[in-house]
Amino acid sequence: MAEQMKPGSGPLDYGNRLWLKILFGVIFFMLYVPIITLVAFSFNTDRRGIVWRGFTFDNYVKAWNNSSLIEAMINSLMIAFIATLIATVLGAMVALMLWRFRFPFKGAYEAFMGLPIVIPEICMGVALLLFFNETGMMTAVVAMPWPLNLSNIIIAHVAFCFPFVAIVVRSRLVGFNRQLEEASKDLGASEWQTFWKVIVPFMMPGLVAGALLAFTLSLDDFVITFFTSGPETVTFPVKVYSLVRRGVSPEINAASTVLIVITVVATVLAMKLQAPQKSGKG
Amino acid sequence: MTDPIVSIRGVSKKFPGGVIAVDDVNIDIAPNEFFALLGPSGCGKTTLLRMISGLETPTDGQIIIGGQDMALTPPNKRPTNMVFQSYAVFPHMTVEENVAYGLRVTGVPEDETKRRTAEALEMVKLSHLAKRKPDQMSGGQRQRVALARALVKRPKVLLLDEPLSALDAKLRDDMRMELTRLQETVGITFIIVTHDQDEALSMASRIAVIDKGAVQQIATPSELYEQPATRFVADFIGKVNLIDAKVLSKKAKAITCEAKGLGKLTFDTEKACGDTVAVAVRPEKLKISKAEPKAAGLIKVQGNVRDVAYYGDTSHIVVSIKGGPDLQVNVQNDSRTGGSGVERGQAIWVSWMPDDSLVLTE
Amino acid sequence: MDNWKDNRSVFWTLAGPGTFWLLVFFILPLGFLFVMSFSDKAIINGEVSITEYDYLTGISNYIRSVDTLYLTIIWKSIWVSALATVLCLLTAYPIAFGICFASEKWKPLLLLLVVLPFWINLLIRTYALIAVFRSQGYVNLALGAVGLGPYDMLYNNFAVIFGLVYVYMPFMVLPLYATIERLDKSYLEASLDLGASQFTTFLKVTIPLTMPGIITGVILVFIPCLGSFLTPDLLGGANAIMIGNVIERQFKAANDWPFGAALSFMLMYATFAALMLRAFLAKRSAGVDV
Numbered sequence: 001m002a003e004q005m006k007p008g009s010g011p012l013d014y015g016n017r018l019w020l021k022i023l024f025g026v027i028f029f030m031l032y033v034p035i036i037t038l039v040a041f042s043f044n045t046d047r048r049g050i051v052w053r054g055f056t057f058d059n060y061v062k063a064w065n066n067s068s069l070i071e072a073m074i075n076s077l078m079i080a081f082i083a084t085l086i087a088t089v090l091g092a093m094v095a096l097m098l099w100r101f102r103f104p105f106k107g108a109y110e111a112f113m114g115l116p117i118v119i120p121e122i123c124m125g126v127a128l129l130l131f132f133n134e135t136g137m138m139t140a141v142v143a144m145p146w147p148l149n150l151s152n153i154i155i156a157h158v159a160f161c162f163p164f165v166a167i168v169v170r171s172r173l174v175g176f177n178r179q180l181e182e183a184s185k186d187l188g189a190s191e192w193q194t195f196w197k198v199i200v201p202f203m204m205p206g207l208v209a210g211a212l213l214a215f216t217l218s219l220d221d222f223v224i225t226f227f228t229s230g231p232e233t234v235t236f237p238v239k240v241y242s243l244v245r246r247g248v249s250p251e252i253n254a255a256s257t258v259l260i261v262i263t264v265v266a267t268v269l270a271m272k273l274q275a276p277q278k279s280g281k282g
Numbered sequence: 283m284t285d286p287i288v289s290i291r292g293v294s295k296k297f298p299g300g301v302i303a304v305d306d307v308n309i310d311i312a313p314n315e316f317f318a319l320l321g322p323s324g325c326g327k328t329t330l331l332r333m334i335s336g337l338e339t340p341t342d343g344q345i346i347i348g349g350q351d352m353a354l355t356p357p358n359k360r361p362t363n364m365v366f367q368s369y370a371v372f373p374h375m376t377v378e379e380n381v382a383y384g385l386r387v388t389g390v391p392e393d394e395t396k397r398r399t400a401e402a403l404e405m406v407k408l409s410h411l412a413k414r415k416p417d418q419m420s421g422g423q424r425q426r427v428a429l430a431r432a433l434v435k436r437p438k439v440l441l442l443d444e445p446l447s448a449l450d451a452k453l454r455d456d457m458r459m460e461l462t463r464l465q466e467t468v469g470i471t472f473i474i475v476t477h478d479q480d481e482a483l484s485m486a487s488r489i490a491v492i493d494k495g496a497v498q499q500i501a502t503p504s505e506l507y508e509q510p511a512t513r514f515v516a517d518f519i520g521k522v523n524l525i526d527a528k529v530l531s532k533k534a535k536a537i538t539c540e541a542k543g544l545g546k547l548t549f550d551t552e553k554a555c556g557d558t559v560a561v562a563v564r565p566e567k568l569k570i571s572k573a574e575p576k577a578a579g580l581i582k583v584q585g586n587v588r589d590v591a592y593y594g595d596t597s598h599i600v601v602s603i604k605g606g607p608d609l610q611v612n613v614q615n616d617s618r619t620g621g622s623g624v625e626r627g628q629a630i631w632v633s634w635m636p637d638d639s640l641v642l643t644e
Numbered sequence: 645m646d647n648w649k650d651n652r653s654v655f656w657t658l659a660g661p662g663t664f665w666l667l668v669f670f671i672l673p674l675g676f677l678f679v680m681s682f683s684d685k686a687i688i689n690g691e692v693s694i695t696e697y698d699y700l701t702g703i704s705n706y707i708r709s710v711d712t713l714y715l716t717i718i719w720k721s722i723w724v725s726a727l728a729t730v731l732c733l734l735t736a737y738p739i740a741f742g743i744c745f746a747s748e749k750w751k752p753l754l755l756l757l758v759v760l761p762f763w764i765n766l767l768i769r770t771y772a773l774i775a776v777f778r779s780q781g782y783v784n785l786a787l788g789a790v791g792l793g794p795y796d797m798l799y800n801n802f803a804v805i806f807g808l809v810y811v812y813m814p815f816m817v818l819p820l821y822a823t824i825e826r827l828d829k830s831y832l833e834a835s836l837d838l839g840a841s842q843f844t845t846f847l848k849v850t851i852p853l854t855m856p857g858i859i860t861g862v863i864l865v866f867i868p869c870l871g872s873f874l875t876p877d878l879l880g881g882a883n884a885i886m887i888g889n890v891i892e893r894q895f896k897a898a899n900d901w902p903f904g905a906a907l908s909f910m911l912m913y914a915t916f917a918a919l920m921l922r923a924f925l926a927k928r929s930a931g932v933d934v
Contacts (some may be wrong), residue, residue, distance in 0.1 A: 368828060
């Protein structure tokens, strides 16, 4: 007999196949080696970052003392924070509306909401650059005090973030049993009370996940920020871009590592919150 | 018995976590049999069926199909075909393509494929739907496609996983008859997995009752009902009154025991036993009477009617007896008064012929 | 679901702010861009102005964009993106497949490992690749250790395609994973049971039934690849320019906004064409979406 299976296994137990394990190994190696070396070499003493010469925190100290890098970082965090706040509120409202109501041309409206997600970033970036220029907003905000001078970037970030929030929150709302709402009203709660005491708590994991998504999207964005930031304002990705164009340096590694840690923590949190509820809850 | 077509010998399946799904099972299935694997959900019967098909392999033992040990042979190299519980009719193919699939992938010439596909569709009465896609069909129709798709391969053994469970009551009766008819026409061994005792009893020529991965009894339907080998089988097949009893003495051909609430009883049996046994008797074998029954040799006990449930043609009466378990008695309803004539709380005698009861030793 | 007419005030309160934001800060800018794409730089006193424009002068920018030079770049953007998409599919399919059939214990971890790089800043990931690929990078060091190289792995088409695959692979894995996970495994079992080999089963059952996921993944990777700017800019340099780089140049260094606007719309039309193709394919395989 030619082909034989292993005792106790089945024909669909691909998870145990050797070739698949090797493939996984190779692909994860390729995915992670660049990132891991980037992190590792942020602790390297060698200025040119080619060979390992010894462990140090110097690069972090240098990055910390590099005022323009720190300013860019603070700008980025501020933009992400405000944009997230606005995007979460707008996204949640749109999600509630799409979940609650049927109305004419709903399909078209959903497509309209999805546009910022599908349109190439660079097109959105140049369109906003043109818009801010023509309306005079580009020059207007330069004179404003911090953080109002970041307004244009924040406006742009909200525009591409909140449709993502709407999607996340809406997918959470789909699981809502509307009998809970009816039960609440039956027990004498008003529409407003029902909203705050029943619907909002149910939405909460979706809201937090959506907010974290918006935060990472905003913090990550380079292209749109690149076009909408005036010559005076610099965000972290834009700063890194200008440094990278000049070459590799361990300071960038250090600053990047900090950003990686922030995003990884935010992502793991978001995934935990979005994971299907353990039985007994919801 | 003629040479078995399927012979399961010492088959066990242990999962990595240590769970034993199938525990040292031995079954021989003769050609042309309509064999049923019956048991509660999670008893291992589906795992057993999947091991016959090759979708899973045993950790121990042999599965001999047509004289060859195929325990580790991949499913595509086995002379078995399966009708899946979910039917698994390919949604991206028409009915015709579904049925022809198994022939095409094994290199059967195209003209023969066409002819056999047409025949198979004819057999399950779906020729008029040949060009349909499965999503335009009812569950019953999809099941027929699954049947035709398996039968067109002319397997030595056809495996059916809970074939009636997804159908509604009316369709289920039709399909049951259809399956029996098909089995007689094509002359292929059918092995069916079911948790429904009615399905197994009404279709199968022999049944293996399985519990916790082990075979409890292999017998014909009537033997299973009348002569259950174990408490589990008696309880699983139909409704039964089980009365625990303590063995007082054991002779070669008889057991004398003290049954709870019934007193001292003697049964003719050759089975070996431990310290305790159970007396089993079907509800429809019990008689009730207001006065003490006078006939000699009857087992009888007085009790109170605890509950009466009316089911149209019959009534189920629950009688509580002193020192023993509640007994259920099924009586035919009187066609004129429209009831059993028994009321709750009433004192009543329950009696039966000793031959109608059975002593279960395990 | 309620009819919007039943509760107009709630409906408008919820719909208003988001719709307003999108109209003013997204649709309106696109409108500006659209007008600009039909405009030209103003000529004042015989000199081309840097800041003033003559609006809606004609389609000269579009005519220029189908010039051989730009057509070549557009064409190259398309094939680079297509190649990157195919490579993504070839690596992502086994990964998604493997995760679906991995034990329940490993599944969430494997999924996290695939998705995590996607959350790390695009710029940082691209920068990490530069460090690995540059002539004194680790790949060349490793090759040098066995007596090969050094090779120029940066600033060419190879670097751009590798970078695109590296950056967008999670976009392919996720829809594939979702479709394969939802696929009723008894279809595969039925195929094997009917005598098909593993390979035939994969070709005739698994692939057709996961086609919706493949289409979604292909679109999700192809569109951002086509419009990518950062990856070709940093990894490709002057040798591997894509349409995104040309657009950027018009708005920054070359300062020819009307032409940049026209190119942007060409890119958007290509994107919409890809989306429409997807909708068409999805409709055709509607019965397959199990």
